[in-house]
Amino acid sequence: MLGGSKLNKIKNKIMNFYTENQYGKPVLFLLLVVIICSFLSEHFFTLGNLEAVLITAAPLIILGVGVSLVVLTGMIDLGIEAVAASSGVIMAILDLSFRLPTALSFTIVILYGILVGALVGLLVVKFRIPSFIVTLGTYWGLRGVGMLISGGVPITPSSFTPYNPISYSWLAGYVYDIPVMPIIAIAIAIFVHFYVSQSQRGRHLYAIGGHEIAAGIRGINVEKNKIFVFIVSGTLAAFAGILLSAWLSEGYAWAAKGYSLEAIAAVVLGGIPFAGGHGTVIGVMIGAIIIAIISDIITLMGVSPLYNYIVVAIVLVLAGLQINKRDVVK
Amino acid sequence: MEADARIKIEGISKSFGPIKALRDVNFELGHKEIIGLVGDNAAGKSTLLKIISGAYQQDEGSIYIEGNKVDIKNPIYAQKSGIEIVYQDFMLAPNLDITANIFLGREIYKNWGFMRKLEKDKMKINAKKTLEKLGFDMDINSNVSNLSGGQQQTVAIARALHFEPAMILMDEPTASLSLGAVEELLERVKKVREHGASIIYVSHRIPEVIEIADRILVLRRGKIANELDPKTTNVTEIVKNMTGTSIN
Numbered sequence: 001m002l003g004g005s006k007l008n009k010i011k012n013k014i015m016n017f018y019t020e021n022q023y024g025k026p027v028l029f030l031l032l033v034v035i036i037c038s039f040l041s042e043h044f045f046t047l048g049n050l051e052a053v054l055i056t057a058a059p060l061i062i063l064g065v066g067v068s069l070v071v072l073t074g075m076i077d078l079g080i081e082a083v084a085a086s087s088g089v090i091m092a093i094l095d096l097s098f099r100l101p102t103a104l105s106f107t108i109v110i111l112y113g114i115l116v117g118a119l120v121g122l123l124v125v126k127f128r129i130p131s132f133i134v135t136l137g138t139y140w141g142l143r144g145v146g147m148l149i150s151g152g153v154p155i156t157p158s159s160f161t162p163y164n165p166i167s168y169s170w171l172a173g174y175v176y177d178i179p180v181m182p183i184i185a186i187a188i189a190i191f192v193h194f195y196v197s198q199s200q201r202g203r204h205l206y207a208i209g210g211h212e213i214a215a216g217i218r219g220i221n222v223e224k225n226k227i228f229v230f231i232v233s234g235t236l237a238a239f240a241g242i243l244l245s246a247w248l249s250e251g252y253a254w255a256a257k258g259y260s261l262e263a264i265a266a267v268v269l270g271g272i273p274f275a276g277g278h279g280t281v282i283g284v285m286i287g288a289i290i291i292a293i294i295s296d297i298i299t300l301m302g303v304s305p306l307y308n309y310i311v312v313a314i315v316l317v318l319a320g321l322q323i324n325k326r327d328v329v330k
Numbered sequence: 331m332e333a334d335a336r337i338k339i340e341g342i343s344k345s346f347g348p349i350k351a352l353r354d355v356n357f358e359l360g361h362k363e364i365i366g367l368v369g370d371n372a373a374g375k376s377t378l379l380k381i382i383s384g385a386y387q388q389d390e391g392s393i394y395i396e397g398n399k400v401d402i403k404n405p406i407y408a409q410k411s412g413i414e415i416v417y418q419d420f421m422l423a424p425n426l427d428i429t430a431n432i433f434l435g436r437e438i439y440k441n442w443g444f445m446r447k448l449e450k451d452k453m454k455i456n457a458k459k460t461l462e463k464l465g466f467d468m469d470i471n472s473n474v475s476n477l478s479g480g481q482q483q484t485v486a487i488a489r490a491l492h493f494e495p496a497m498i499l500m501d502e503p504t505a506s507l508s509l510g511a512v513e514e515l516l517e518r519v520k521k522v523r524e525h526g527a528s529i530i531y532v533s534h535r536i537p538e539v540i541e542i543a544d545r546i547l548v549l550r551r552g553k554i555a556n557e558l559d560p561k562t563t564n565v566t567e568i569v570k571n572m573t574g575t576s577i578n
Contacts (some may be wrong), residue, residue, distance in 0.1 A: 195445060198445075198447055198448055199439075199445040199446055199447060199448065200437045200439045200445075200446040200447075200448055201445070201446070203426075203430060203434075203437060203448060204435075206423070206425060206426060206430075207423045207426060207430075207434055209425065210423035210424055210425035210426060211421070211422065211423045211424060211425075213421070214420075214421040214422060214423055214434075215423065215434070215435070216405075217383075217385060217405050217417075217421050218405065218421075218434040218435030218436075219404065219405045219406035219409060219435040219436070220434070220435050277423070277424075277425035278425055
């Protein structure tokens with residue numbers, strides 16, 4: 001049996017990891033959720049279920065990574081789910097209706113994401129409209145765009161004759177029995193994490209989140225960096241939309257419903273406070289996996305998926321409790 | 331002989347709407363000279379420093395550095411021209427460590443494909459050297475949010491001195507320091523001057539301005555009201571010039 005002093009040492013080590021290590025909070029949250037879930041369902045720790053969790057998490061990881069840079073600089077992007085949904089619709093139409101080569105359709109949709117991000121960034125920076133308002137606008141506006149161009153119905157291969165499958169469905173397929181979507185999502189998260197933690201621009205994003213005026217006075221181009229984070233967010237949202245469309249084999253204007261808030265929840269769970277300046281992209285990836293696990297365990301337990309939102313809300317509030325007040329109130 | 335002044339301010343004026351913050355300000359700062367700038371609240375001291383450091387643009391007037399007319403259009407230009415500023419409210423990023431703050435905006439990096447990869451170890455070594463040279467005993471990995479007000483001020487000063495600027499603007503640098511720390515700072519400022527820097531020193535603490543300055547300029551309602559010699563002036567005379575009234 002462990003002696004009292006040894007137990008205290010372990011407790012101190014865990015507390016140190018929780019408070020001092022930048023990955024401490026999300027990793028311990030993930031462990032806690034995994035332990036609880038393994039007690040709740042015997043099917044939780046199976047390979048098939050792990051695969052399902054990662055596939056569910058993949059679009060959320062990509063959206064979360066994009067929006068994490070926005071939150072890191074003290075702003076917010078509520079419009080990502082509408083960018084993703086409308087991107088899926090555009091991709092499906094270009095692919096199924098216009099029969100464009102996949103690479104060309106892909107390029108057009110990614111350019112659409114870049115354009116939306118740049119427009120949002122310009123409105124926030126040049127017209128000084130709060131990001132909350134601008135992205136609430138893109139949330140509704142781009143849903144409308146998706147509805148208009150799709151006629152409000154899903155764009156599927158069976159909508160056209162002759163029938164042709166979606167050419168980019170391999171994105172939702174498998175390579176050596178490993179699902180492609182999680183591989184792409186994790187690769188994006190690792191790449192963005194490396195960029196943000198190791199590059200000069202990443203350092204500047206943290207500085208803007210910490211003290212915007214001080215960053216500007218030291219010669220950091222605050223406006224340019226703010227536009228940059230919205231472009232990244234828009235681009236990754238468009239890419240997540242393509243993946244979702246491949247996964248669902250359709251482009252639907254109401255796809256990705258609720259993903260904006262889930263991605264922002266992943267950001268908070270990952271340790272980035274709303275005021276910005278702290279946290280890591282890998283933490284956000286872990287946050288997205290936690291949300292996917294919650295969704296998964298609800299399915300495994302046979303509980304109505306409607307409870308999903310309530311459980312995510314509770315976890316989010318718990319995550320919020322551990323953030324310093326100083327970090328939240330800017 | 332160095333003929334040109336380090337910096338020459340000629341006819342600088344600045345308004346914020348109907349308020350005239352600065353009116354036709356003229357002065358020169360010589361090499362290795364310390365000018366004490368004093369004035370009542372809203373006399374225009376901070377506005378003048380912000381214009382010289384590129385944070386504000388003047389409405390009228392010209393600035394010359396080493397005899398050459400310059401347009402200090404932003405803080406980067408000022409830094410490249412050898413001008414550093416220490417702000418009263420530090421202007422540090424509290425979420426970053428001491429090293430990151432010292433190098434903020436002027437990080438050491440190497441081009442690594444499409445990205446500028448930070449040379450973190452190199453910056454740490456250099457930051458440590460600067461702190462040691464200045465006699466500051468601090469852990470360079472400490473987050474600024476964990477430091478006391480005095481320590482944060484120390485980091486702000488170390489940041490200004492790190493790049494060995496030709497000119498340092500100090501806006502109330504001792505506002506958050508204890509009396510002992512003020513003495514230390516004044517000694518350091520004198521040493522910095524000996525190394526060749528010119529300094530504009532703004533403070534409400536008039537005795538310390540008398541102690542450190544070679545000349546004292548008094549700003550009143552946006553204008554230079556008088557120039558005083560610290561060897562012959564006293565607190566009463568300075569306050570009288572600042573307020574424009576006689577004091578018994």
